[in-house]
Amino acid sequence: MAPKPSLIDRFAQRVGGDRASRRDFAQFTPKLIAVIQEGYSANQLKADMLAGLTVAIIALPLAMALAIASGAAPNQGLVTAIVAGLMVSLLGGSRVQIGGPTGAFVVVVFNVIAVHGYDGLVLATAMAGLVLIVAGYAGLGRVIRYIPHPVITGFTAGIAVIIASSQIRDFLGLRLDSVPAEFIEKWRAYGDAAGTIDPSTFAVGAGALALIIVLRRFAPRLPAFLIVVIAGSLLVAWLGLKVDTIGSRFPDMPSGLPLPVLPTLSLAKLQAVLPSALTIAFLAGIESLLSCVVSDGMTGFRHRSNQELVGQGFANIASALFGGLPATGALARTAANVKSGGRTPFAGMFHAGFLLLFVLFASKLMAYVPMAVLAALLFVVAWGMSEAKRFLLLLRMPLGERAVLVITFLLTIIVDLTVAIGVGVTLASLMFMARMSERGGVAAGGDQADADEDLSQRDQLPTGVEVFRIYGPFFFGVAGELLGALKRIGRTPQTIILRLELVPFLDASGAISLEEFLIHAKATGIRVILSGIQPDVADVLGRASEGSGETETLHAPDYATALALAAQ
Numbered sequence: 001m002a003p004k005p006s007l008i009d010r011f012a013q014r015v016g017g018d019r020a021s022r023r024d025f026a027q028f029t030p031k032l033i034a035v036i037q038e039g040y041s042a043n044q045l046k047a048d049m050l051a052g053l054t055v056a057i058i059a060l061p062l063a064m065a066l067a068i069a070s071g072a073a074p075n076q077g078l079v080t081a082i083v084a085g086l087m088v089s090l091l092g093g094s095r096v097q098i099g100g101p102t103g104a105f106v107v108v109v110f111n112v113i114a115v116h117g118y119d120g121l122v123l124a125t126a127m128a129g130l131v132l133i134v135a136g137y138a139g140l141g142r143v144i145r146y147i148p149h150p151v152i153t154g155f156t157a158g159i160a161v162i163i164a165s166s167q168i169r170d171f172l173g174l175r176l177d178s179v180p181a182e183f184i185e186k187w188r189a190y191g192d193a194a195g196t197i198d199p200s201t202f203a204v205g206a207g208a209l210a211l212i213i214v215l216r217r218f219a220p221r222l223p224a225f226l227i228v229v230i231a232g233s234l235l236v237a238w239l240g241l242k243v244d245t246i247g248s249r250f251p252d253m254p255s256g257l258p259l260p261v262l263p264t265l266s267l268a269k270l271q272a273v274l275p276s277a278l279t280i281a282f283l284a285g286i287e288s289l290l291s292c293v294v295s296d297g298m299t300g301f302r303h304r305s306n307q308e309l310v311g312q313g314f315a316n317i318a319s320a321l322f323g324g325l326p327a328t329g330a331l332a333r334t335a336a337n338v339k340s341g342g343r344t345p346f347a348g349m350f351h352a353g354f355l356l357l358f359v360l361f362a363s364k365l366m367a368y369v370p371m372a373v374l375a376a377l378l379f380v381v382a383w384g385m386s387e388a389k390r391f392l393l394l395l396r397m398p399l400g401e402r403a404v405l406v407i408t409f410l411l412t413i414i415v416d417l418t419v420a421i422g423v424g425v426t427l428a429s430l431m432f433m434a435r436m437s438e439r440g441g442v443a444a445g446g447d448q449a450d451a452d453e454d455l456s457q458r459d460q461l462p463t464g465v466e467v468f469r470i471y472g473p474f475f476f477g478v479a480g481e482l483l484g485a486l487k488r489i490g491r492t493p494q495t496i497i498l499r500l501e502l503v504p505f506l507d508a509s510g511a512i513s514l515e516e517f518l519i520h521a522k523a524t525g526i527r528v529i530l531s532g533i534q535p536d537v538a539d540v541l542g543r544a545s546e547g548s549g550e551t552e553t554l555h556a557p558d559y560a561t562a563l564a565l566a567a568q
Contacts, residue, residue: 027304027306027307028136028137028304028306028307028310029304029307030090030091030092030093030307030311030345031092031093031094031095031303031304031307031345032089032090032091032344032345032346034095035095035344035345035346040344040346044343044344044346045346047341047342047343047347048341048342048343048344048346048347048350049347049350050340050341051337051340051341051342051347051350051351052337052342052346052347052348052349052350052351052352052353052354053350053351053354054223054336054337054340055098055333055336055337055340055342055347055348055351056350056351056352056354056355056358057223057226058223058225058226058332058333058336059081059085059098059100059330059333059351059355060078060225060226060229060355060358061225061226061228061229061369061374061377062077062100062101062225062333062377062381063077063078063080063081063100063101063355064077064078064246064366064369064374065077065374065377065378065381066101066102066103066105066106066325066378066381067080067101067325068246068249068371068374069103069106069110069163069166069167069378070101070105070106070109070110070113070325071109071110071113071114072109072113072118072121072325073250073253074246074250074253074366075253075254075255075359075363075366076323076324076325077101077324077325078355078358078359078363079257079258079319079322079323079324079359080100080101080319080324080325080326080327081099081100081101081327081351081352081355082257082352082355082356082359083257083315083318083319083322083324083352084099084100084101084315084316084318084319084324084327085098085099085100085315085327085348085351085352085355086348086349086352086353087099087311087314087315087318087319088288088311088312088315088327088329088348089345089346089347089348089349089351089352090311090345090349091307091310091311091314091315092288092307092308092311092312092315092329092345093141093292093303093304093305093306093307093308093309093310093311094291094292094295094296094301094303094304094308094329094334094345095299095301095303095343095344095345096295096299096301096334096337096338096342096343096344096345096347096348097288097291097292097295097303097308097329097334097345097348098329098330098333098334098336098337098347098348098351099288099312099315099327099328099329099330099348100327100330100333101324101325101326101327101330102287102327102328102330103159103160103163103378103381103382103385104156104159104283104287104328104385105280105283105325105326105328106159106162106163106166107159107162107163107412107417108276108279108280108283108326108417109121109325109326110166110181111181111276111416112124112273112276114181116269116272116273116276119263119264119269120269120272120273120276121273121325121326122263122320122323123263123264123265123269123270123273123277123320124273124276124277124280124326125277125280125316125317125319125320125324125325125326126263126316126317126320126321127270127273127274127277127281128277128278128280128281128284128313128316128326129281129312129313129314129315129316129317129318129320130313130317131277131278131281131313132281132284132285132309132310132312132313132316133309133310133313133314134313135281135285135309135313136306136307136308136309136310136311136312136313137306137310139306140285140306140309141289141304141305141306141307141308141309142305142306147286147425148404148424148425148428148432149390149394150394150397150401150402150404150405150408150424150428151404151405151408151421151424151425151428152286152290153387153390153391153394153405154404154405154406154407154408154409154412154420154424155408155409155412155417155420155421155424156385156386156387157385157386157387157388157391157409157412158408158409158410158411158412158413158417158420159385159412159417160382160383160385160386161382161386161413162183162412162413163378163381163382163385164378164379164382164383165183165186165187166179166186166378167374167375167378167379167382168190168375169190169193170201170205170244170371170372170374170375171201171202171205171372171375171376171379172197172198172201172202172205173196173197173198173199173200173201173202173205173243173244173372174190174193174194174196174197174198175193175196175198176189176190176193176196183413183414184414198243200241200242200243201243201244201370201371201372202372204232204235204236204241204243204370204372204373205370205372205373205375205376206376207232207235208228208231208232208370208372208373208376208377209376209379209380211224211227211228211231212224212225212228212376212377212380213380215227215228216380225377225380228373228376228377229369229373229374229377232369232370232372232373233245233365233368233369233370233373236368236370237368243370243371243372244370244371244372245367245368245369245370245371246366246367246368246369246371246374247366247367247368249371253366253367255359255360255363255364256359256360256363257322257356257359257360258322258323259322260318260321260322261321261323262321263320263321275418276418278418279417279418279421280316280326282421283326283328284312284316284326284327284328285309285312285328287328287329287330287331288308288309288312288328288329289305289308289309289329290329290331291328291329291330291331291334292305292308292329294331294334294335295334295335295338298335298338298339299338299343308329312327312328312329315327332384333351337351391405391409400431403427404424404427404428404431407420407423407424407427408420408421408423408424411423411424461563461566462495462563462566462567464493464494464495465493465494465495465496465497465563465566465567466493466495466496466497467496467497467499468496468497468498468499469499469502470498470499470500470502470503471502471503472502472503472504473503473504473505473506473507474503474505474506474507474510474514474537492524492525492526493526494525494526494527495526495527495528495529495566496521496526496527496528496529497528497529497531497556497559497562497563497566498528498529498530498531499531499532499559499562500530500531500532500533500534500537501531501532501534501558501559503533503534503537504534504536504537505536505537506536506537506540506541507540508540511540511541511543514541515541518553527554528553528554529553529554529555529556529562529565529566530553530554530555530556531556531557531558531559531561531562532556532557532558532559532562533555538555
């Protein structure tokens with residue numbers, strides 16, 4: 001008896017399409033649908049509810065702390081965790097991903113709010129969501145994962161330093177009306193205000209930091225962040241300490257979940273926030289897919305990268321409509337979800353639901369949380385983001401890798417995150433192309449680059465025949481060598497055999513260079529035989545010469561056939 005078609009197959013068959021079309025359809029199907037198809041048991045429901053509650057307990061203080069560090073109100077961080085967390089679980093491509101605000105956005109969000117106001121941030125977040133949706137449906141889920149590790153580690157470590165630096169005032173209780181946004185100016189202001197350290201605030205912050213470290217070391221299963229927030233709040237209230245709290249910093253903070261509002265649109269505003277939107281989309285895509293890869297290794301499941309980008313896109317649009325912040329997959333919360341037994345997107349939905357209950361019925365309690373305690377939380381978050389071990393490991397890599405790491409790190413801190421990513425990726429790409437060009441090139445048939453068999457075959461070449469072998473990827477880094485190789489032989493042969501068996505890839509520059517070589521050969525009366533050209537390479541070369549009518553070449557499936565043609 002044939003197996004019953006799945007829901008996806010039945011829908012795909014109804015709208016039409018073969019098996020390949022159904023596979024394409026499946027990769028853009030949320031994982032929630034796959035879970036429903038498989039059947040959902042009562043035991044898994046209990047496990048997902050427990051995991052959702054555990055993650056909500058972890059996310060509660062973090063969402064508030066990250067929002068404050070970003071220059072927003074703590075309730076906006078909670079709104080983000082609720083709305084974006086729900087959408088990521090509903091529409092994402094991972095079974096266990098937990099969405100919400102993360103430390104990667106702190107710098108970007110702070111700068112956007114400072115320059116364009118909160119309305120500009122809402123617009124940039126919504127635009128980033130659209131970019132992620134387009135990227136997902138364009139199949140860029142795989143491509144975005146190829147960002148080099150030195151770049152990722154460099155800017156995440158830089159963000160960690162910036163996050164930690166932004167919390168010095170609250171941790172020490174410094175008397176500063178405002179803190180400069182620039183890194184160097186910020187630390188200069190801290191130095192000028194060093195004499196205004198408040199002992200009570202510092203004691204609360206240091207005690208909170210020490211308690212987190214102790215709990216993580218000796219009781220890792222306990223929700224250290226929530227325990228420290230509750231303990232710090234009770235201690236400050238009991239002793240009557242005069243320290244800054246969320247209530248004193250944000251006296252008019254609203255409670256509950258706001259109604260969705262469309263952002264104000266104008267062409268000038270769209271153009272102004274576009275670079276920030278692209279940065280948000282890049283960070284959201286990178287962090288969410290990295291989190292998916294890690295969680296796949298923990299669970300044995302496989303995520304759908306393109307659908308994950310689509311889900312993240314809709315999550316950011318929804319967060320913007322409800323007045324939230326940019327969101328992405330949160331690795332620490334996702335890992336906590338997996339360790340707590342969460343195995344389906346329902347766990348992430350329960351996480352959002354428990355947070356919503358807190359906002360509706362207990363949000364007034366947030367006013368008692370000391371700012372120094374949240375600063376201690378963010379110090380721990382920053383340390384986790386810094387990936388110190390990986391940073392030190394990369395510092396032992398070759399000089400080029402170290403240069404990319406350090407330059408990206410310093411540019412993130414001193415200049416701008418967007419500039420750091422752009423420069424880091426560009427440098428890494430240039431170094432990669434330089435290394436590839438060293439592995440590829442053009443050699444005459446008797447050059448040392450040829451194999452031993454070619455050295456013996458060269459003695460048997462007919463008079464007037466020359467052989468060139470192109471080896472490795474033939475892209476713009478080595479494209480200019482072809483005419484140079486012809487000049488180096490110092491004579492004009494009647495026939496040239498181009499051996500292309502070792503060319504797996506031909507880009508536009510390589511194709512144009514090869515076409516120019518063929519045109520030059522025709523103009524000088526040289527017959528060219530292409531030997532062993534691979535189908536993909538032949539297709540690109542055909543596109544380059546299509547319609548020109550200037551070149552005529554012979555094709556041989558292998559070198560022996562090419563020699564036979566050359567002898568005719």
